[in-house]
Amino acid sequence: MRLIEGISIGLAAIRANKMRSLLTMLGIIIGIAAVLAMIAIGDGAKEIVMNDVEKLGGATRITLYHTSYKRENNRWVRVRSNEYMKYGDAQAIEAECPSVSSVVPRIPDWRGVLIQGPDGHETYAGYNGVDANYQTAMKWELKEGRFITDDDVQNATKICVLGDEIAFELFGNTSPLGQEIKIARDVRYRDQWGRRRRERLTERFTVVGTLQLRGRSLRFGMSYDNLAFIPISTVQERLTGGDRVSDIMVFANTTDDIPKAIEEAREVIR
16 A cells, blocks of 8 residues: 555656656667767777777787887986897797797888889889788688788798789779789988989899788778788898897787796797
């Protein structure tokens, strides 16, 4: 009886104060809607951030490199050392670090080089010298053809794999497989009289594969789709010279393993 009586009193109060009741209900509805909207925005932002992280290799990726400067007494000073990383360092990390799932040595050129295709098509883009681990470590699907193999690295073959954007700029909707591209680079030197000279050298590469569209990174504003991927040994032999590796991408087994992976990798290359 008390429950029924309470309901009756409540309904009577609502009828007697219709405007107040309506405003109260609107306040509750708007409050709930705002909370749901904030949750949706938070989930959406989280998804955007995670997608961007995946474009760069995922949350377990660590990048090792030798720095030219270090912080000392509240100022940056140049590191005077002839040490640098080599391909063998990457192989040692992969073999000796149990917290590491994959290792990719890399020689990137982000500044842009002139890359020419057939029929006069050309574009300024970048390249990455990598090994066979790169595609699987970055979880990047092929669009057609194949990726760089261990044999390509061992033999320093003059092949390349193109990102979706650069493939379209050079070849349009035509398959680039089996076609040649030319990468031109400027070499600066001094002649026998000490005068500064610049010479443009060109290397030819055969396209053996293309990659699916990856998309631009929101964090760095760069696109991996505008890159040509070349065997790291070929880049050393044909483009940069020497055995130097610019950086080594290390992928930990899990995010929890990242601190251990960093320490293990440091011990190997120390």
